[in-house]
Amino acid sequence: MPFIPHTEDDTRAMLAACGVDSIEDLFDEIPPELRADALDGIPPGRDELAVSRLLHARAAQDAQPLCFTGAGAYEHHIPAAVWEITTRGEYYSAYTPYQAEASQGTLQLLYEFQTMMSELTAMEVANASLYDGATALAEAVLMAVRANRKSKARRILMPRTVHPRYRGVVQAIVHHQGITLELLDYDTAGGHINPASLPTTPGDITALVIPQPNFFGALEDADALTDWAHTHGALVIGVVNPTAMAVITPPGEWGAAGADIVCGEGQPLGIPLASGGPYFGFMCCKQKIVRQMPGRIIGATVDLEGKRGYVLTLQAREQHIRRSKATSNICTNQGLMTTAATIYMAVMGPAGLEGVARQCHANTRALVQQLGEIDGVETVFDRPTFHETVLRLPRPTAEVLAGLSERGIFGGFDLSADYPELDNTLLVCATETRNETDMDAYAAALREVLA
């Protein structure tokens, strides 16, 4: 029996100890009319060899094109050590560290993770993860509503330069609580938040969301936006790419006072693309509002003998204690992913992470320059970008992407569904994993497709 160790003798002895004749007798409290028929819709069990054969075939079935698409999920090199260590059984098969003394490995690692994320964003504190970047933004919005006690309006300014899927997820999660998301338009020349779209008579605003870099890859004027928000009593929620943090101003240093809450998608920190998950969301904030932060938080303390140790702390915020008055319903988060991210950051170090960020920036610039030499291909926006850029094409994007796909190139993200005004445009990205040969291949393929 797969994964059931009982011998016939064991089973007999156990039934005798229970005082019953058969396993079936142990289900005698279930009303007979509820008993299910056989599970005919499920195939018979297969052994590991047969399943392995099937899964290898399925994995081989999917094309592995040369990827020039980011749009929220980025192909980065992951040092071999990261997942070798992460999948050790002591991390992989451990439970949430409620029994602190039996979980010091996970707890110390998460304390290090919190420190690394705080350093990366220049914020005071971080939590131990949320599900993904999109839900982290939803939780940040809910947190801002709790933390901004002066604001009664439950009104969030949400730029259109925020990832469209994130905006959708935030709406799906927060609208039950009477929170309104007010869209801010972007500057059609720069591709950044249009300052003219900020309300001229602001009134009561709970928070302003600032993406950095934004969905178009462009860098927002985060200093001015942060100061504007604080002047009007609004909190600032930063949504940032962690790789970019190695080279651009971190949100803790935006404007005069810095962002209040920072969140984002942790996938670039050592997590494979894997069709979209599991990834992890991260969240940081100023310490004075940490009691409004959702999710697990690890704190350092001492044991009976005064020796340093780590525990889950501030648990009175959480659902298992506070129930209907908790900061969030989140329980299980993305522990194993933060394990990988912590090891990734340690193995890369500040120099390695900066190298990745610089190479991504340089590669994308080189790619854009090369593609821009093709007739009818041009950049759409003129703001500085980090590692993604929007290109205009002389032909409908879907058609071009299909042609590139036939040539083994995943050429970018078609913006037209989310931004109808940006038809015939393509969001491209070249991370450190792309080299000159790859970029030449892209340019050659695009020339053919557009010819």
Added chain:
Amino acid sequence: MTQRAVCEPLIFEHSRPGRVNRAQSAHLGGELNGIPESLRRKHPPRLPEVSELDAVRHYTRLSQKNFSIDTHFYPLGSCTMKYNPRACNTLASLPGFLGQHPLSAARDSQGILACLWELQEMLKEVTGMSAVSLTPMAGAQGEFAGVAMIRAYHDARGDDARTEILVPDAAHGTNPATATMCGYTVREIPTDNQGDVDEEALKAAVGPHTAGIMLTNPSTLGVFERRIHEIARIVHEAGGLLYYDGANLNAILGKVKPGDMGFDVIHMNLHKTFSTPHGGGGPGAGPVGVSEHLQPFMPIPVVGRDDSGAFRWLDEHDLPQSIGRLSAHMGNTGILLRAYIYALMLGREGMVRIADYATLNANYLMARLRDAGFDMALPGRRATHEFILTLKHQAKEPGVTAMDFAKRLLDYGFHAPTTYFPLIIPECLLIEPTETESKQALDAFVEAMTAIQAEAEKDVETLKGAPYSLPVRRLDDVKAARELDLRWQAKA
């Protein structure tokens, strides 16, 4: 005892200025020409500067300070800590799966889509629901999806008077927290002395304001809710819907289908029942199953199959009344893949055996502990896949608590059972052995409990001081919460 001698410094304390791991960054770099000085970072983040060996050794050493299923028996009630087959990880980590960008075209993703579609079909069959959406990323997000669908259903009918969700007092904390996130007020329903929902209290609570009830069956008390049909009738007649919290699905897999019990919407915890890893606190996966009338409201994306047999993502164009997306992509796809692999290996007969042997193990362990003199919270009832032992007598005399027993068990090499949950049973241990443990492992646990009881009778201080053999002694939670220290700081 050797573990206690080793105090592993923080990775930051291993750091030395200028130490660079060239294997990862020798050829990386490039000018930041496109980024004006005003937008650039002024000081590098103080990440650790260590060699690759430093990092590997440090995180290997930390791992050795953990209990895990791979190293210890974990009878953690309500958490279903069973063996996580290694094949699930190895096969889900094939390069073809890991390298796939989430925005890849469906034509380039038929392999992974086929796996997910088959998982949807298998989960439908085993739960008796009409349709399944795999996207929620944990049980709590599955709960959110379920309650949001209940709300969308009432709203679509123009029934906006339903403002209240009913939750039994023994429920997981996520249930009331979820109802609040969905804009509902929560009313608790008491449990009777046999562990069933108090039917009279339920009758008195329902009405035109009732949006629904959230139930776990078997309940968190480790017993099967016998009057489930009656409960379903009461709630449905009042116009409310029934939500099934699948935390305890392991106990009835293939034996009873939630759809047949009258539930309108359910979530499953794949990291429990389908043995995907807990990973030290996630990632999980919490797919939702719905009856036909809730199908239009399912969270997207869902995997569909067209007439030609090709798979594709169903989105807002296919399900315009959907409650929307709950993640940027398809939730925790890699976890879904592990559950799929597990389900393939089990097959139809293996699924039923899970319930059989999880139930046998729980009842056997309960019988052995009862014979050893321990008190059960609900002595007249069968255990399902778990049961509750109460130490309320021991708390009075000789004066040791459930926490003391839990901490002492760690010294004996067992992870502690769930303590102080459900909240309505004093000094309780919620014990769930799961089907993957052998009789010999269960017998060893009984011996440890018996030995600890004897220690308590001899000298309570033995238990009060536990644990002794772990990397740290009992930790000061109060200090941690009062004097917040949430990150390492470089010494000035």
